[in-house]
Amino acid sequence: MSDQPTFDGMPVKLFSCTPSRLDTWLDCPRKYRYTYIDTPRPPRGGPWAHASMGAAVHNALREWWTKPLEERTTQVGEVLLTKFWRTDGFKDDEQAQRSFVRAKAWITNYLKTVDVNDEPRGLERTVSATTETLSLSGRVDRIDERDGELVIVDYKTGRNAPEVDDVASSRALAIYAVGAARTMRMKCTKVELHHLPSETVVAYDHSPESLNRHIKRAESIAREVQAEALKPESDSNYRPNPSALCGYCDFARICPDASVEPAKPWAVIEKQEL
Ligand code: SF4
Known part of the structure; x- marks a missing residue:
């Protein structure tokens, strides 16, 4: 995939992206450059x-x-x-x-909480959908079929239990729902986070309007990325966005703008153990 823009009169080339690609841009455009643009790819930190x-x-x-x-x-x-x-x-x-x-x-x-007789419709299945300007795709942990509709299931193992707002505002889950509906040709508006540490399932049922809002926002983020690609090449392109999260960035070791020292690879586990 290239962020290369097209020229007037030429057919619009769809911008291919995943939820994670869009989120990387929002987190830090410099991290986006390291992850998706630079070749050869800069070295990442070791495994977490x-x-x-x-x-x-x-x-x-x-x-x-x-x-x-x-x-x-x-x-x-x-x-x-x-x-x-x-x-x-x-x-x-x-x-x-x-x-x-x-x-x-x-x-x-x-x-112990699942029905062993259930047969998921998809396991780590890639789903995709196109809009006027985007080709969206993503891999879904599990897709269930319940009462004639598809349900997106995303497993979470982080420290904090999610709230309904987290599920409703998740662009990734909304994109998965739109992608599953298009790919599998069945209604899909329900999305769920299954948080294993707290044994919670948090669900949200999207309306067509809320799904559309997520898609429009994805298109708007993609436009920002494409506008950046149009700028003349310069060191100031893809501006860094230093924050406390720099410690957990895969490129903190090589990024001159990192605001904190790289975290230890086991730092998140240590917090979970507190
Ligand atoms: S270390 Fe911080 S500023 Fe540098 S790329 Fe990563 S998130 Fe961006």
Whole structure:
């Protein structure tokens, strides 16, 4: 994908993007440049422990739903977590082990709440939709079918339990809903965050208007990105947006504008353990 603009008279080339690409631009245009524009790609920091933990949980839940009914047990969930567990980014073996025990409890408690007879319509499925100016796509953790409609399910393993506002205002979830409806040709307005640490499911049912507002906002962000690509090349392009989040930026080690030292790869896990 290129951010290259088109010329008058030529057909408009759709701007291909994911929710994460748009969010990266809003977080920090310089991070956007490092992530999507610069070649060769600047080196990123090493793996984050919380990302290792989240990936293992997501992978275990994905594979669990592919098992035959008789194998959809909490024990199999634990086996799958073990299969996908990685210790990349943890401070030491002790911290990794404590985190594994916590993740095991999340999976066990979560799987006790699901109906093993359900058959998700999609697992880590890529969905997409086009608008007049955008080609949007995203990968959804799980897509359920309930009462003749699709429901977007996104697993969360972070520290804070989400609120309804978080679900309603999530551009990613709205884009997934629009993409699922277009890709799978079935109504999809319901989106859910399943937060494993707090054992909460927070749901929101979008109206056509609220989905449209998210799409319009995505188009407006994309226009900002494309306008930046039109500027003459200069060091001031893709301005940095230093903030406390710089510590958790993958490029903090190489970015001269980082406002804080790079956080330790296990910093988020340490906070979770408090
Ligand atoms: S370290 Fe901060 S300023 Fe630099 S790219 Fe990352 S978020 Fe932007």
